[in-house]
Amino acid sequence: GDAQCGKIREAIDLLSFEGEPISWERYGSGHINDTFRLVCRDGEKEHLYILQRINHEIFTDPVSLMRNIAGVTSFLREKIIAQGGDPYRETLNIVKSRDGKDYVTDSDGNYWRGYLFISGATCFDKVRNPDDFYQSGKAFGHFQRQLAEYPAEELTETIVNFHNTPVRLETFKKAVEEDVCGRAHLVEEEIKFVMDRADEAGAAMNMLKEGTLPLRVTHNDTKLNNIMIDDVTGEALCIIDLDTIMxxxxxxxxxxxxxxxxxxADEDEPDVSLVSLSLPLYEIYTKGFLEGCQGSLTQAERDMLPMGAKLMTFECGVRFLTDFLQGDTYFRISRENHNLDRTRTQFALVADMEKKWADMEAIVCKY
Ligand code: ADP
Ligand code: MG
Ligand code: MG
Structure with a gap:
């Protein structure tokens, strides 16, 4: 609206864009931030930028968030230059404020940032074919490899305990005990499913504590539309949307x-008989991921990849079930038992992985 228009103007004036701002429009299909494409003119030359209002309801510490992004992108920049790559296309580039900061604030207290616009590349919302999934695996593996020497402990945990499964389990147990909606008796089977796997769910975090698994930089939002695919080569060019790097x-x-x-099946498919792990898709992603990592993972990390898949699925199911028990306050629902359906798909997927465990491990060994 007009109010936001005034704020955009404020943000634009505070950021060090080159040339005169000519026009801006809403851009992309991200669901979190407000994203605009900005055109600036400098004589004959046009400069394109991305301008974003950071969603500070979700990200309550935008200053630490931007410090994370600045640290990781400047590290990537040096790496890409040393490798002879194109630092303007293979990583995000922050446009600083006129006073040298990585973000600006408007008079309403909104946080804004600018990035150079990456041209000649596209973000796809949906996987069009298995090759997209392969490219995605390769891109996120490459991201791991590029950041393997980054001091991950220096990053701020912008969402605390995001993948701390034991902490998620404690929250779940509390939700069962409190049973504020009187729904626990409806999900006895699901509660048992969780409790049967509670010990195993702590394995990865224990390995981190013992030093068996290294602390890494993780992206935490590995959707396809957070990867820019080069329009000419069809290959992944750049990983974007670094709000959740932790x-x-x-x-x-x-x-x-x-x-x-x-x-x-879909994440909220009511017919759980349709849910299964596609081994071909699992293999394609694993191949891409390990090729992208180029040997930068430790043997223990490789061995734990199937567990990573199971753990993330289990944890997600636990979060859906917790929300069902707490009265659907976190995940948006559009029908009765929506969070219960989501829980059941995740647990069906976990169960199918358990059946296919030997295949999952064998596939990791192949690459
Ligand atoms: P959200 O967190 O809302 O998903 P993103 O950072 O992913 O926000 O940005 C939303 C969309 O804007 C992306 O999917 C992409 O299409 C586009 N986009 C973001 N950054 C750039 C960039 N530097 N160059 C070109 N397009 C971009
Ligand atoms: Mg995004
Ligand atoms: Mg995002």
């Missing part, structure tokens, strides 16, 4: 991608 485990990014990308 310290974590490499198996989180891998596992979550398998969870949403290799399921034969």
């Amino acid at each position: 310290p974590g485990l490499s198996i989180f990014d891998f596992g979550d991608s398998i969870r949403f990308g290799a399921n034969t």
